Amino acid sequence: MPAHFLVLTDFTPDADRALEYADALAAPMGASLVLLHIRRESLLDPDAFTGKIQHMSEGEVAAALAQRAATVQVPIVVESTVEGISVGVKEAVARHHSALVILGKPDTEDTPDELVASTSLKLLRATQVPLLVVPVGTTAAMPPMCITLAADGQAFRLAEPVIVSVQKLLQRLRPELTVTHVAEPEDNDDSSVALATVLHSGLGTDLPTIKTYGVRHRTPSRGILQAGHETRADLLVLVARRRSFLGQLFNRSVSAQVILHSELPVLLLPASE
Structure with missing residues (x-):
């Protein structure tokens, strides 16, 4: 049975970079992707502290998921959750038997560390599966050598x-x-x-x-x-x-x-x- 990688998205540039990386990693691994939309509430997101988060309708979410799914080369399914990040990801990991969770990280160098939400803590605690964090500006080779x-x-x-x-x-x-x-x-x-x-x-x-x-x-x-x-x-x-x-x-x-x-x-x- 091929492995499934769970990729989190809130349609931000860092999430798109994570999807690009996941696609490049999944191909040689023979893995498929599950693209899960989560609400922008704690994804290491500086906007969580500025009030700039834009809420999307169900139709806008569906269109954005379809647009991103069309860019990858490996098999992919898309989902959306109204649960909080920990519960939503835990349920998705269990449902798809995900071998890896992948998320993007925005540039947080100008954000005090104490204000950066510890999403990684929540996901490791909730899922107990490996977690891959991809910085938005990374120029690292994909897949890694x-x-x-x-x-x-x-x-x-x-x-x-x-x-x-x-x-x-x-x-x-x-x-x-x-x-x-x-x-x-x-x-x-x-x-x-x-x-x-x-x-x-x-x-x-x-x-x-x-x-x-x-x-x-x-x-x-x-x-x-x-x-x-x-x-x-x-x-x-x-x-x-x-x-x-x-x-x-x-x-x-x-x-x-x-x-x-x-x-x-x-x-x-x-x-x-």
């Missing part, structure tokens, strides 16, 4: 469906995979332990080679972004631990800071610790 996976050297577990989805992605794309570890400036930045935890989780075991890349930085999120740049990555992969995406201080977490400031797409893998 160089992937950098950040690991902190601590053991982690992933649910079997998550492992299967990521392994399939790696098998189909055959990218250059680099495991990076960010250490304090005074510590050893050797990444061998981080690589061992990745392999122990079940990821990357079918790849002939996996590179490692150590970075020394006082701020882990900045170190990860630095590693992505220096390894010429097209995609950053982070393991989101439950204590991060279930916590109330998500915007202070490493994952959230990377999402907020990355120019590269970021794939979040929910850990089942």
Whole structure:
């Protein structure tokens, strides 16, 4: 059975960019797309704080969905929900057995971090499936050919469906995979332990080679972004631990800071610790 990728749209430029990326990723994966319209209430949307959100009629929503569906090359179905983002996406994931949720991120650099809605937290908590965040201005290759996976050297577990989805992605794309570890400036930045935890989780075991890349930085999120740049990555992969995406201080977490400031797409893998 082919995989289904769930793509969220509110018809903004960042959502359109996410759909473009999803189309490019789905083709080599043999996946189909489900394009789900959600209300613009929390999709990392600065307009949520300005009152500029325009509400659309059912006819306008249907027309906009059809227009976007006509631009993709893979099989696609369109849906709309009146539920809130967490409930609507959770129901759609369950209905379509989605292997991946994809959403766009607008330019939020001029928006204080504390005002950026933590949509990623809500979706990871609600769905427990991998989440791909695509920045509106990204120039990364589609699909990615160089992937950098950040690991902190601590053991982690992933649910079997998550492992299967990521392994399939790696098998189909055959990218250059680099495991990076960010250490304090005074510590050893050797990444061998981080690589061992990745392999122990079940990821990357079918790849002939996996590179490692150590970075020394006082701020882990900045170190990860630095590693992505220096390894010429097209995609950053982070393991989101439950204590991060279930916590109330998500915007202070490493994952959230990377999402907020990355120019590269970021794939979040929910850990089942």
